[in-house]
Amino acid sequence: MAKNKTAYVCNECGSDYSKWQGQCSDCGTWNSLTEVKLGPTPSNRGEKFSGYAGNAGADTDVQTLAQIDLQALPRFSSGAGEFDRVLGGGLVPGSVVLIGGNPGAGKSTLLLQTMCYLAGTMEALYCTGEESLQQVAMRAQRLNLPTDKLKTLSETSVEALVATAQKLKPKVMVVDSIQVMHMADIQSAPGSVSQVRESAAYLTRFAKQTGTVLMLVGHVTKDGSLAGPKVLEHMIDCSILLDGGHDSRFRTLRGNKNRFGAVNELGVFAMTEQGLREVSNPSAIFLQRADEISAGSVVMVVWEGTRPLLVEIQALVDDSHVGNPRRVAVGLDQNRLSMLLAVLHRHGGVLIGDQDVFVNVVGGVKVMETSADLALLLAVVSSFRDRPLGYDLMVFGEVGLSGEIRPVPSGQERLREAAKHGFKRAIVPAGNAPREPVEGIKIVAVKTLQEALAAIE
CATH class of the missing domain: 2.20.28 (Rubrerythrin, domain 2)
Known part of the structure; x- marks a missing residue:
C-alpha cells in the first residue's frame, strides 16, 4: 500500500x-x-466553468489595453450607498469580495439585506454553511425583507456548491463562511490552512471565469485580523472589515484592499430592529457633544477615503500614583502618542512626564492618519491646564519632531466640512491656509507648535 x-x-x-x-x-x-x-492531484482543478453569457474568462486572445472593452463590466449598486462607497462605486462582475468582522458585528445581516435587494433584479444565490436555512429565513422575516426571489442553499462542499451554481447561473453569490467550506480531495479539517486556501482558489477561479460576483464571509482572530492564510487576502479583489462594539449601535465598514477603487474608504451603518441602516452624514453622529464643553475636548477633521469626517477627540491628564505613568490611546496609535508628548515637552515647554495621559476618539472611530496630531496635543494641554477650548473650535494638522506644523492633504475640503457644521474657528497648518476666506469660519494659520499653543491662550 x-x-x-x-x-x-x-x-x-x-x-x-x-x-x-x-x-x-x-x-x-x-x-x-x-x-x-x-491527496492525489485532482483532475478538475483546472476545469473551465462555462455556460454564462458574458463569460469573463472565455476570451483568451492576447489584447492591448486599448482594445479591452471596459463597458463589458459595468458596476451595479448593492442597494446601500455606504456599501457602494467602500466598494469603490458598486459591485463589479467577476470580482471577489471578502468581508470580515467580529462575531455579532452584522456581516450576515448586511449580506442578507444586499442579496434580497439584488434578487429582485437578477439571479442571486445565498449559500450558508454555518446556519440552517430556517435560521436565515427567520432573520429575513424579522428584518421584513422580501423573501420570494432570493435562492438559498445550505452546503459546505465546494464542489457541490459550484455544481449548483453552474445550474442556476447566478450573477451574485454569497458564501457564509469560507472557514467552513471544504474540498473532498484535501485531507484536512475545514478551516485549516489548506482547506481555506484551496477552497478560496477554487471559488475565485469560478467567479473569474463566469463573471459572477462572489462575496465571502471570513472569520477574524483575537487581534482583529482575518483568519486563515495570508494568501487568502492576495487572492481576493476587495477586503472589507465590519467593525463595531456590542455596546454601540453604529458599525463602520472599512476597505483594506480594493482593486476597483480607493482603499481606506469608510462606510457607517446603524444597527436597528430593521437591520443595518446607512448613515449618510456620519459627522453629525460623532459630534453629539454636551451643551457645555469640558477641558480636554476638541473636534478634528480626518480624511476617510474620499470624504472628510468630523470626530471629537478627548484627553484626560491626571496625576500619576505609580512610578511609570500610563499612556493609553483608544482609536489612535499609542506609540505616536508617546512621540507627540515628547515633542510637546521639547518644543512646547509643557512637562507632563509625571502625569497619566488617556486619549480617546469618540464614537469608536480609528484614526489612521497624522492629521490628528495637533488636535491631540491641544486636547492634552487643555486637560492639563483645565481650560476648555471652546465649542466652535476645529483643529487639524501634522506635528513634526522639530515642532513644526506640517500641512495635510485636502485642507480646503476639511474647512468646508467644518463650516457646514457650524464651526466658527479653525487652527490649521500655514500650508493649508486658503487663499480666499471660507465663509463663516475664522482661520488661524500656524507654523510651529508654540504658535498653536499661543492661539488657545
Missing part, C-alpha cells in the same frame, strides 16, 4: 515545508506549522 505523503504548512503565512520545524523561516512565527496530508 502506498504511503500517504504529508507536508507541513504554516498557519500564519501558508508556507509549505517537507518536514516539521519549530520556526517558520518565511514569517518567523514559532510553533505555527501543522501537518497536512496530501
Whole structure:
C-alpha cells in the first residue's frame, strides 16, 4: 500500500515545508506549522466553468489595453450607498469580495439585506454553511425583507456548491463562511490552512471565469485580523472589515484592499430592529457633544477615503500614583502618542512626564492618519491646564519632531466640512491656509507648535 505523503504548512503565512520545524523561516512565527496530508492531484482543478453569457474568462486572445472593452463590466449598486462607497462605486462582475468582522458585528445581516435587494433584479444565490436555512429565513422575516426571489442553499462542499451554481447561473453569490467550506480531495479539517486556501482558489477561479460576483464571509482572530492564510487576502479583489462594539449601535465598514477603487474608504451603518441602516452624514453622529464643553475636548477633521469626517477627540491628564505613568490611546496609535508628548515637552515647554495621559476618539472611530496630531496635543494641554477650548473650535494638522506644523492633504475640503457644521474657528497648518476666506469660519494659520499653543491662550 502506498504511503500517504504529508507536508507541513504554516498557519500564519501558508508556507509549505517537507518536514516539521519549530520556526517558520518565511514569517518567523514559532510553533505555527501543522501537518497536512496530501491527496492525489485532482483532475478538475483546472476545469473551465462555462455556460454564462458574458463569460469573463472565455476570451483568451492576447489584447492591448486599448482594445479591452471596459463597458463589458459595468458596476451595479448593492442597494446601500455606504456599501457602494467602500466598494469603490458598486459591485463589479467577476470580482471577489471578502468581508470580515467580529462575531455579532452584522456581516450576515448586511449580506442578507444586499442579496434580497439584488434578487429582485437578477439571479442571486445565498449559500450558508454555518446556519440552517430556517435560521436565515427567520432573520429575513424579522428584518421584513422580501423573501420570494432570493435562492438559498445550505452546503459546505465546494464542489457541490459550484455544481449548483453552474445550474442556476447566478450573477451574485454569497458564501457564509469560507472557514467552513471544504474540498473532498484535501485531507484536512475545514478551516485549516489548506482547506481555506484551496477552497478560496477554487471559488475565485469560478467567479473569474463566469463573471459572477462572489462575496465571502471570513472569520477574524483575537487581534482583529482575518483568519486563515495570508494568501487568502492576495487572492481576493476587495477586503472589507465590519467593525463595531456590542455596546454601540453604529458599525463602520472599512476597505483594506480594493482593486476597483480607493482603499481606506469608510462606510457607517446603524444597527436597528430593521437591520443595518446607512448613515449618510456620519459627522453629525460623532459630534453629539454636551451643551457645555469640558477641558480636554476638541473636534478634528480626518480624511476617510474620499470624504472628510468630523470626530471629537478627548484627553484626560491626571496625576500619576505609580512610578511609570500610563499612556493609553483608544482609536489612535499609542506609540505616536508617546512621540507627540515628547515633542510637546521639547518644543512646547509643557512637562507632563509625571502625569497619566488617556486619549480617546469618540464614537469608536480609528484614526489612521497624522492629521490628528495637533488636535491631540491641544486636547492634552487643555486637560492639563483645565481650560476648555471652546465649542466652535476645529483643529487639524501634522506635528513634526522639530515642532513644526506640517500641512495635510485636502485642507480646503476639511474647512468646508467644518463650516457646514457650524464651526466658527479653525487652527490649521500655514500650508493649508486658503487663499480666499471660507465663509463663516475664522482661520488661524500656524507654523510651529508654540504658535498653536499661543492661539488657545
